[in-house]
Amino acid sequence: xxxxxxxxxxxxxxxxxxxxxxxxxxxxxxxxxxxxxxxxxxxxxxxxxxxxxxxxxxxxxxxxxxxxxxxxxxxxxxxxxxxxxxxxxxxxxxxxxxxxxxxxxxxxxxxxxxxxxxxxxxxxxxxxxxxxxxxxxxxxxxxxxxxxxxxxxxxxxxxxxxxxx
Amino acid sequence: xxxxxxxxxxxxxxxxxxxxxxxxxxxxxxxxxxxxxxxxxxxxxxxxxxxxxxxxxxxxxxxxxxxxxxxxxxxxxxxxxxxxxxxxxxxxxxxxxxxxxxxxxxxxxxxxxxxxxxxxxxxxxxxxxxxxxxxxxxxxxxxxxxxxxxxxxxxxxxxxxxxxxxxxxxxxxxxxxxxxxxxxxxxxxxxxxxxxxxxxxxxxxxxxxxxxxxxxxxxxxxxxxxxxxxxxxxxxxxxxxxxxxxxxxxxxxxxxxxxxxxxxxxxxxxxxxxxxxxxxxxxxxxxxxxxxxxxxxxxxxxxxxxxxxxxxxxxxxxxxxx
Numbered sequence: 001x002x003x004x005x006x007x008x009x010x011x012x013x014x015x016x017x018x019x020x021x022x023x024x025x026x027x028x029x030x031x032x033x034x035x036x037x038x039x040x041x042x043x044x045x046x047x048x049x050x051x052x053x054x055x056x057x058x059x060x061x062x063x064x065x066x067x068x069x070x071x072x073x074x075x076x077x078x079x080x081x082x083x084x085x086x087x088x089x090x091x092x093x094x095x096x097x098x099x100x101x102x103x104x105x106x107x108x109x110x111x112x113x114x115x116x117x118x119x120x121x122x123x124x125x126x127x128x129x130x131x132x133x134x135x136x137x138x139x140x141x142x143x144x145x146x147x148x149x150x151x152x153x154x155x156x157x158x159x160x161x162x163x164x165x
Numbered sequence: 166x167x168x169x170x171x172x173x174x175x176x177x178x179x180x181x182x183x184x185x186x187x188x189x190x191x192x193x194x195x196x197x198x199x200x201x202x203x204x205x206x207x208x209x210x211x212x213x214x215x216x217x218x219x220x221x222x223x224x225x226x227x228x229x230x231x232x233x234x235x236x237x238x239x240x241x242x243x244x245x246x247x248x249x250x251x252x253x254x255x256x257x258x259x260x261x262x263x264x265x266x267x268x269x270x271x272x273x274x275x276x277x278x279x280x281x282x283x284x285x286x287x288x289x290x291x292x293x294x295x296x297x298x299x300x301x302x303x304x305x306x307x308x309x310x311x312x313x314x315x316x317x318x319x320x321x322x323x324x325x326x327x328x329x330x331x332x333x334x335x336x337x338x339x340x341x342x343x344x345x346x347x348x349x350x351x352x353x354x355x356x357x358x359x360x361x362x363x364x365x366x367x368x369x370x371x372x373x374x375x376x377x378x379x380x381x382x383x384x385x386x387x388x389x390x391x392x393x394x395x396x397x398x399x400x401x402x403x404x405x406x407x408x409x410x411x412x413x414x415x416x417x418x419x420x421x422x423x424x425x426x427x428x429x430x431x432x433x434x435x436x437x438x439x440x441x442x443x444x445x446x447x448x449x450x451x452x453x454x455x456x457x458x459x460x461x462x463x464x465x466x467x468x469x470x471x472x473x474x475x476x477x478x479x480x481x482x483x484x485x486x487x
């Protein structure tokens with residue numbers, strides 16, 4: 001397949017782009033970054049399409065590519081500069097979403113990814129273990145711990161312990 | 166042991182994916198174990214709250230941008246470092262030439278790397294208050310128009326770890342476009358975001374203090390923040406020049422960064438005589454509809470250094486009763 005065969009590109013785009021974009025929207029800490037991340041992931045996936053052996057498992061494979069791509073990005077030398085581009089933009093589409101997102105972002109990266117892949121993407125723990133390169137039991141434990149912590153964050157008084165200074 | 170096992174499967178039990186004997190065993194245990202039942206309730210509530218994140222809105226059309234990126238896959242997306250061998254010579258011929266010549270000589274006698282490092286080192290101060298404007302631009306895919314949403318921006322920093330920001334919308338905004346007033350408080354390892362959407366609609370939430378300090382504040386220049394570290398490692402890409410603004414001679418440090426569809430340009434202006442940052446301008450553009458359009462712009466022009474800042478400024482407020 002020629003990588004830029006227009007018909008093939010259109011097919012792959014229609015099939016995978018929404019999935020990639022949605023996943024990156026969940027993963028990104030700043031919603032403005034979601035589309036950039038999604039494009040990086042899509043380009044990476046497109047380049048490695050030949051490695052996809054089982055089309056039935058395309059979604060799992062794609063999310064695995066996404067996690068790997070994003071992991072690489074976080075150690076890229078320009079990342080630190082990128083992170084400090086601008087003051088944070090925490091504008092929410094609506095209040096609750098911001099609140100939940102903030103809480104989700106305070107979890108450890110492992111817990112956050114496990115919850116996103118299992119609870120938001122709807123993968124089974126077995127599929128998630130392949131995406132995240134971790135044992136199935138570990139994924140279950142991360143999801144449990146993450147959800148429990150999330151509950152605490154969402155229900156707790158909103159000022160850190162010790163109250164006002 | 167059974168408690169541990171049930172906890173592992175709680176999430177799958179909650180979303181109906183646990184079946185057969187495992188599901189029956191887990192349910193039976195929950196009726197007998199108060200601790201696990203309480204944990205299960207937490208898992209159930211947290212899972213429901215996560216639903217709020219599911220609505221990601223319309224998926225943007227990136228077909229053309231992706232096609233272009235794949236077509237130029239072998240080309241580097243990053244801007245090459247701009248080098249201007251004749252830059253200092255150019256400065257010599259500008260007005261006022263004589264003063265600039267002296268200042269330029271002071272600069273060129275040291276390498277750009279050490280000049281940048283020296284400047285960055287000198288910028289660290291005990292306290293600072295900076296103010297200016299923050300503009301978000303909304304690009305319309307329909308007609309390509311760009312609408313600015315200006316806000317005033319104030320940042321306070323007190324070494325070593327106190328930070329406060331206040332962003333105020335200049336114009337009345339729709340509720341879903343963001344808060345009218347947004348305050349961030351950071352004191353040590355504690356951080357809080359307070360977003361006022363108008364009336365009684367106020368959101369108060371804890372935030373990660375370390376990330377706030379490092380990511381949210383342009384004043385990370387005054388700490389060993391990411392920008393300082395990154396800039397220090399990119400001397401070859403930083404462009405130093407001398408400019409004249411309001412009768413003052415300033416050293417300008419310019420940096421560019423391109424990642425994916427986002428391009429960021431910094432200009433830092435430093436008072437040559439006092440080694441103080443007196444201007445901080447960041448312009449972020451993004452590729453949209455096949456062209457670069459403005460995305461965000463921050464401009465800080467007023468800097469007040471080393472004055473005692475009132476403790477109340479950094480006091481984390483009590484949350485409203487929800």
